[in-house]
Amino acid sequence: MAYEYNLAPKSLDEQCAAFKKKHPTLDDLPADEYIMMAKYDGCLAIITPEGVITRTGEPITSIPQCLDDAAELLPGHVIFGEVYRYDTPFKEISGAFRRHKPQSHLFVVVFDAVPFDDWKAGKCDKPYIERYTALKEAWQRAPTPSLIVAPALDFGAPQGFANAMVRQGGHDGAILWRKDAPWTTGASKNGEAIKVKPAQSLDLRAVDWFYGKGKHAGRAGGIVVEYRGVQTQVGTGFSDAERETIASQGTRNHIAEVEFMELTADGKLREPRFKGWRYDKTEPDA
Secondary structure: OOOOOOOOOOOHHHHHHHHHHHOOOHHHOOHHHEEEEEEEOOEEEEEEOOEEEOOOOOEEOOOHHHHHHHHHHOOOEEEEEEEEOOOOOHHHHHHHHOOOOOOOOOEEEEEEEEEHHHHHHOEEOOOHHHHHHHHHHHHHHOOEOOEEEOOOEEOOOHHHHHHHHHHHOOEEEEEEEEOOOOEEOOOOOOOOEEEEOOOEEEEEEEEEEEEEOHHHEOOEEEEEEEEOOEEEEEOOOOOHHHHHHHHHHOOOOOEEEEEEOEEOOOOOEEOOEEEEEOOOOOOOOO
């Protein structure tokens, strides 16, 4: 008799309903409430009046030209964007971005800006569409050489657009911005920004699991899957209940559906995400 987790849905209909609730499709989004942009494959920079920092607060000294241009573009604001250079691999952009000497060849594709005081307070109530429009209009009045405003498109066929951007090169998908969304510190949790990446999917054997840290301490942080002899840790996409079950029962070499962006040069899955257990399969994809 095949082993099943206690929390596994008991019928195909229940499995489908649970999966759709956990992973709503892009087709469920109201088109008139979002705008769409290409997602540049660069490094996030937060340009404040006091200096440039990374998402984690690390000070950056490689793009002083952007700091000067930001002060001219929108004085008293914090501007968010992707440090970028055309026809340059992400690893090279990232390396240059973290150097201590100025890198004049880098520029920033900006997509949002909030007043400095709001940024320090951790919240800006102005809707995204108003923040973006103010940023775009300021740039149109006085273009800055090291800051370029990301073009926005009407919502439509986001998955196809994301795939096309990746094929073009220099992008890793698309991003959807909810027009009425306020800004808050940290990652989007309520659909303010939705990343759309070209999804590949494989059904792989879960050969191990590992404990989580922080809010997941004491339960599973994720699973380890194997593809063509190379193992990859998968730490996102799990519900709290699934993490508890894995920690108490293990993976039992079950087959997991894993979505990912691409294979890295060393054969690992890039940005893997757990999609669910394949109870109907006993063998992984080759």
